[in-house]
Amino acid sequence: MAIKFKKRGLPDKIPIDMTPMIDIVFQLLAFFCMTLRVASAEGDFAIKMPLVAAAAGEPDPNQSPERFTLRMRADAAGDLLEMTMAQQAFTGPGDDRWTQLRQFIAGQVGQGSLAQAAEVELDCDYNLKYEYVIRAITAVSGDIGPDGRLIKLIEKINFAPRRPPAN
Amino acid sequence: MKIKARGANYVELDYTPMIDMTFQLIAFFMIVINFEAADQDQSVQLPTSVLARPPETAFESPITIQMVADGRILMGGEYYADAEAIRPLLKNERYILQSQASTEADRKRKLAQVTVIIRADREAQTGRVQDIIQVCQDIGFERFTLRARVEGGY
Numbered sequence: 001m002a003i004k005f006k007k008r009g010l011p012d013k014i015p016i017d018m019t020p021m022i023d024i025v026f027q028l029l030a031f032f033c034m035t036l037r038v039a040s041a042e043g044d045f046a047i048k049m050p051l052v053a054a055a056a057g058e059p060d061p062n063q064s065p066e067r068f069t070l071r072m073r074a075d076a077a078g079d080l081l082e083m084t085m086a087q088q089a090f091t092g093p094g095d096d097r098w099t100q101l102r103q104f105i106a107g108q109v110g111q112g113s114l115a116q117a118a119e120v121e122l123d124c125d126y127n128l129k130y131e132y133v134i135r136a137i138t139a140v141s142g143d144i145g146p147d148g149r150l151i152k153l154i155e156k157i158n159f160a161p162r163r164p165p166a167n
Numbered sequence: 168m169k170i171k172a173r174g175a176n177y178v179e180l181d182y183t184p185m186i187d188m189t190f191q192l193i194a195f196f197m198i199v200i201n202f203e204a205a206d207q208d209q210s211v212q213l214p215t216s217v218l219a220r221p222p223e224t225a226f227e228s229p230i231t232i233q234m235v236a237d238g239r240i241l242m243g244g245e246y247y248a249d250a251e252a253i254r255p256l257l258k259n260e261r262y263i264l265q266s267q268a269s270t271e272a273d274r275k276r277k278l279a280q281v282t283v284i285i286r287a288d289r290e291a292q293t294g295r296v297q298d299i300i301q302v303c304q305d306i307g308f309e310r311f312t313l314r315a316r317v318e319g320g321y
Contacts, residue, residue: 018182018186021186022182022185022186022189025186025189025190025193026189028193029189029192029193029196032192032193032196032197032200033196035200036196036199036200040213040316040317041221041316041317042213042219042221042286042314042315042316042317043216043218043219043220043221043222043314043315043316043317044219044220044221044222044284044312044313044314044315045216045218045219045312045313045315046310046311046312047311047312047313049300049304049309049311078290078292124293124294124297125293125294126292126293126294126295126297127292127293127294128292128293128294129289129290129291129292129293130214130234130287130288130289130290130291130292130293130296131214131289131290132293133214133293133296133313134214134215134216134219134289134313134315135214135216137216137313138216138217138218138219138315141218142218143217143218144217144218150218159297159300162294162297162298162301163294165292165294
């Protein structure tokens, strides 16, 4: 007599309890959603500030032969009052003065090797708003051309010794 | 007349699309999460510039110093009254860097590699920013970058 064995195997479909996994996944999702912070794109301007300053009356070995000093005066509120470079004043409403400064620099150094060697020193009033410093650095550094390419002017930028705060 | 119920008492849902979607969302958030954003304090409103470009390579030894509009300095998550107050912190940074070097030349090289990133508010006084630079120079750091928000960026 043949004995019939009943087939003992796994069922066709194994029910898996998904609940813990979904719990964890949603917790992770909630964590990332809450911690996400959209940061705005930021860029840098390198400035050169050598440690050794030249002694009074002696030539600074780090000094570029083409050095321009940009004098920026501020009013009591810290807004830009006057901006001069080599006896040339840059005035005008809105962005005009920055355009004038850029054109002046471009006229002095062009885009060749002189621009690479030239240096701009920023001589600012103590209370001048920092925003104007960045605008000045932008103006002397170059511009974005009509084709979207960067037109470089001066790369070496530094600060003159700090002026004392006006009381 | 008695009506016989048809089928099972519950409906088995197919969770696969939902789980797929959720995992994709998690993967997205993990990719876009920016740990460097910890250095970008939202109280500092950076000035904007069309020429400011993100650095092409990461700085080797960056030190981020932030200044809010009223001139207070934010460093390491703490506020300080002025540049002089962060001098001990910067000295400590220098000590840590120099302790990693064995020779004098190596120490100088380590110091020269430090880039001080200055994130100052657009309303901050320039003189106070220069105070930070002066203190950093006293400590021996000489590379600085002024950070600005990219105009036209998101």
